[in-house]
Amino acid sequence: MNLFRLVKRDTITSMHHTFIRVIAILIAFGLSSLLLVFTKSDPIQAFYNLLIEPFQYRSGPIEIIKLTTSLTVISLGIGFAFKMKFWNIGAEGQILLGAIGAMVVARSLPTMSAVGLLPLMLLGSFVFGALWGLLPAFFKAKFGTNETLFTLMMNYIALNIVKTLESGPWKDPKSFQNTITPLPDNARIPSLFSEIPWSLLNAGFGIAIVLTAFAYYYINHTKSGYELSVVGESESTARYAGMNVFAIVMRTMIISAGICGIAGFIQVAGNNSTLSSGVAGGLGFTAIITTWLSKLNMFMIPVVSFIFAIIAIGKDGLITIGIPSAAADAIQGIILFCVLGCEFFIRYKIVLIKKSDEFISKVRGAA
Amino acid sequence: MEFLTHDFIPYFILAVGYGIPILYGTLGGILAEKAGNINLGIEGMMLMGAAAGFLVSLSTENVIYGLLAAVLAGGFGALIYAFLTVSLKANQIVTGLALTIFGAGMTKFLLNLNKEVVRIPNSVQKSLKPILSDVLGIEGLEHSIFKIFDLSILVYLAFLIAIVLHFYLNHTRYGLNLRAVGENLAAADAAGINVNLYKYVHVVLGGALCGLGGAYLSMYYIPIKTEDVVHGNGWIAVALVIFVSWKPLRAIIGSLLFGALSLLGKSLQTGVSLSPYLLDMLPFIVTILVLIITSVQMSKENAQPRSCGLNFDREER
Structure with missing residues (x-):
C-alpha cells in the first residue's frame, strides 16, 4: 500500500528550484552539525572558523x-x-x-x-x-x-x-x-x-x-x-x-x-x-x-x-x-550528498494519496 | 627446487595476503554491478570499514566487535549510495565519487580525533594472525607450501565468500532474479521481482564486503594508525570487477595476480637501479591494459550487466 506517488514535474520555476537547493544546503549543514556534536565539538564555533575566520587574517x-x-x-x-x-x-x-x-x-x-x-x-x-x-x-x-x-x-x-x-x-x-x-x-x-x-x-x-x-x-x-x-x-x-x-x-x-x-x-x-x-x-x-x-x-x-x-x-x-581539519572534507561530501539527493525533488513531485479521506466521505455520503 | 622453496613459495604466499583486500572490494563491486549499480565508492567504503574496525577494536579490544563495526560502516556507506541512486535516482557515477570523497574525509576526521593512539592492541591483531604458526605455535612452515594453510582467518573467509557468491549467483533463485535485475530492469519488474529491494540488499551487502576488506588492512595487515590505509586498492577493485568479467571465482585469481604484481614492484626495487616510483606505477599500468583489452574483445557473455548505470523508473520504460 503506497501512501504517496511520484509525479514528474513538467516545469519548475527558478524560484522553487533555488528554494529546493537552499533547503538541501541547510540539511547538509544540519547533518554536519550533528556529526560535530556527536564528536563533542561545537558546530557554531566550527562553522565560524571554517567560513568567517579565513577572511579575518591578513593573507x-x-x-x-x-x-x-x-x-x-x-x-x-x-x-x-x-x-x-x-x-x-x-x-x-x-x-x-x-x-x-x-x-x-x-x-x-x-x-x-x-x-x-x-x-x-x-x-x-x-x-x-x-x-x-x-x-x-x-x-x-x-x-x-x-x-x-x-x-x-x-x-x-x-x-x-x-x-x-x-x-x-x-x-x-x-x-x-x-x-x-x-x-x-x-x-x-x-x-x-x-x-x-x-x-x-x-x-x-x-x-x-x-x-x-x-x-x-x-x-x-x-x-x-x-x-x-x-x-x-x-x-x-x-x-x-x-x-x-x-x-x-x-x-x-x-x-x-x-x-x-x-x-x-x-x-x-x-x-x-x-x-x-x-x-x-x-x-x-x-x-x-x-x-x-x-x-x-x-x-x-x-x-x-x-x-x-x-x-x-x-x-x-x-x-x-x-577538530581535525579533515572534518571539512567530510562536510564537503555531505554537501554533495544532499545536493545530489535534492535533484530528485526538482524532477519529481510527491503527491500523497488520501485514500482514507475518500473512503470516509463515501461512507458519509451513503449514510 | 631451491628457487621454488626459497623464492617462489614465500612470494606466492605474500601475494595472496596482498591481494585479499582487493578481493573483498571486487566481490563487493560484483554484487552491486549485478544489481545494475556501478558503485565507484568502493575505495570510500573500504576506508570507512578500515577506520571503524580500527577504532572499535581499539576501544573494545575485541576483534569481533571490530569486524562487525567494519561491516556496518561499509554497509552504511553503501546504504547512503543506495538511498541516493535507487530511491532518489541520482547519477550513479557522481554519487559513487561522492561516497569515496566522503569516506576518505570521514576516515581522516575520525582517526585524528584521538591523537595519542598509534596502533591497535596486540590481542586483537593476534586473533587475526595465522592460526597454525602464531596461535598454535607450529614451526618450520616458512618455506613450505603448507604455509598456504597458515594465513589470517580473513583470507579464508574471503575465499569462502567468493565460492558462496558463485553458487548464489548461478544456482539460486535469488541469484537469478538478481541477474535479471542487472540485465533488464523493466523485464525483471514485469516478472514480479521487487527491483528496488534487490538493488538495496545487494548494494548494501557489497558495501559490507568492502568494509571487511578495509578491516583486513587496518586491523591485521597494517595495524598502525594510517590515514590512507587502503591506498588505491578500492580503485583497483573497481577495475578488477571488469577484468574478472563479473565472476566471483575468477576474482580470486584476479586479486592474486594483482597482489603478485604490486609486490613485484616492491621486490624488484632492491635489485634494480630504476627509480622506485617507476615500479610503483606497475599495477596501474596493468589495470589500464586490462581495461583496454577487455573493452576491445568484449564478448556478449562476459559483458557488464546491461542495466548498469541506469536508474529504475517505471514511467520511463
Whole structure:
C-alpha cells in the first residue's frame, strides 16, 4: 500500500528550484552539525572558523582567491568532459602533467624574457595536459573503454612520474630533500597589482576569467559546443544526425584536459614556486564536486569554487579548536550528498494519496 | 627446487595476503554491478570499514566487535549510495565519487580525533594472525607450501565468500532474479521481482564486503594508525570487477595476480637501479591494459550487466 506517488514535474520555476537547493544546503549543514556534536565539538564555533575566520587574517582573502582561481580553471576543464557525459576524473593527473609541461618549457629556455616565456609555458602545460587526457579519450571513443577508471589510473601514473622527477632528474642539487629547483623570476606569473597589498594575487586570476568566458561561449554559442551536448545526451542521436562522435570526443577531451593542464601551470608558476608532488593536492577531486554543484553552468563554477575555496582555507582553522581539519572534507561530501539527493525533488513531485479521506466521505455520503 | 622453496613459495604466499583486500572490494563491486549499480565508492567504503574496525577494536579490544563495526560502516556507506541512486535516482557515477570523497574525509576526521593512539592492541591483531604458526605455535612452515594453510582467518573467509557468491549467483533463485535485475530492469519488474529491494540488499551487502576488506588492512595487515590505509586498492577493485568479467571465482585469481604484481614492484626495487616510483606505477599500468583489452574483445557473455548505470523508473520504460 503506497501512501504517496511520484509525479514528474513538467516545469519548475527558478524560484522553487533555488528554494529546493537552499533547503538541501541547510540539511547538509544540519547533518554536519550533528556529526560535530556527536564528536563533542561545537558546530557554531566550527562553522565560524571554517567560513568567517579565513577572511579575518591578513593573507586569508588572497589565499582564497588564489585557490578559487585554480579550482575554477580545473572545474571548467572537467565541465567540458562532464557535459559530454565523459567522466573525466583524471584532472589530478592532467594538472600534474600540465605542470610538468610548463616546467619543461621553463627549464629548456632559462634565459628567455618573461613576456615570451610565460605564453610558451602556458602552451606547454595545455599540450601536456591535453595529451594525457587524449589517451583515455581515444580508447573510449574507439572501443568504449571505461574512461572513469582509465583517467583515474592515469592520476597515479602521473603522480609517480612527478615523484621520479623529484627524486632524480630534476632534483635541486642545493636541497637535501627531494625537491625540484625553484623556477627563476622570469618564469613566474607576475602580480596583477604590484603596488597594493593584494600583490600576491597573480595573473592566474585573469586566466581564470578569460577561460570562464571562453567556456560559456564555446558550450552555449558554438556548433562544437552544441555537438558535445548532443553526444552527452545520446550518442546514438548524435550518430543518427551524422555527427562524427569520435572527433567530438577527441576534440572535447583536448580542451578538457588541456584546461586542467593550464591549472597546473598556474599552480607551479603562480601559486607555488616550483613543481612538487603536492601541486595538484586533491584539487582535481574537489573540482569534481564543484563542477557538479554548478550544474555544469560555466558562470556558476567560479561562485561554487569560491565557496569551496573558503572551506579549504578555513579548514586549517579547525585545528585551533581541536577538530581535525579533515572534518571539512567530510562536510564537503555531505554537501554533495544532499545536493545530489535534492535533484530528485526538482524532477519529481510527491503527491500523497488520501485514500482514507475518500473512503470516509463515501461512507458519509451513503449514510 | 631451491628457487621454488626459497623464492617462489614465500612470494606466492605474500601475494595472496596482498591481494585479499582487493578481493573483498571486487566481490563487493560484483554484487552491486549485478544489481545494475556501478558503485565507484568502493575505495570510500573500504576506508570507512578500515577506520571503524580500527577504532572499535581499539576501544573494545575485541576483534569481533571490530569486524562487525567494519561491516556496518561499509554497509552504511553503501546504504547512503543506495538511498541516493535507487530511491532518489541520482547519477550513479557522481554519487559513487561522492561516497569515496566522503569516506576518505570521514576516515581522516575520525582517526585524528584521538591523537595519542598509534596502533591497535596486540590481542586483537593476534586473533587475526595465522592460526597454525602464531596461535598454535607450529614451526618450520616458512618455506613450505603448507604455509598456504597458515594465513589470517580473513583470507579464508574471503575465499569462502567468493565460492558462496558463485553458487548464489548461478544456482539460486535469488541469484537469478538478481541477474535479471542487472540485465533488464523493466523485464525483471514485469516478472514480479521487487527491483528496488534487490538493488538495496545487494548494494548494501557489497558495501559490507568492502568494509571487511578495509578491516583486513587496518586491523591485521597494517595495524598502525594510517590515514590512507587502503591506498588505491578500492580503485583497483573497481577495475578488477571488469577484468574478472563479473565472476566471483575468477576474482580470486584476479586479486592474486594483482597482489603478485604490486609486490613485484616492491621486490624488484632492491635489485634494480630504476627509480622506485617507476615500479610503483606497475599495477596501474596493468589495470589500464586490462581495461583496454577487455573493452576491445568484449564478448556478449562476459559483458557488464546491461542495466548498469541506469536508474529504475517505471514511467520511463
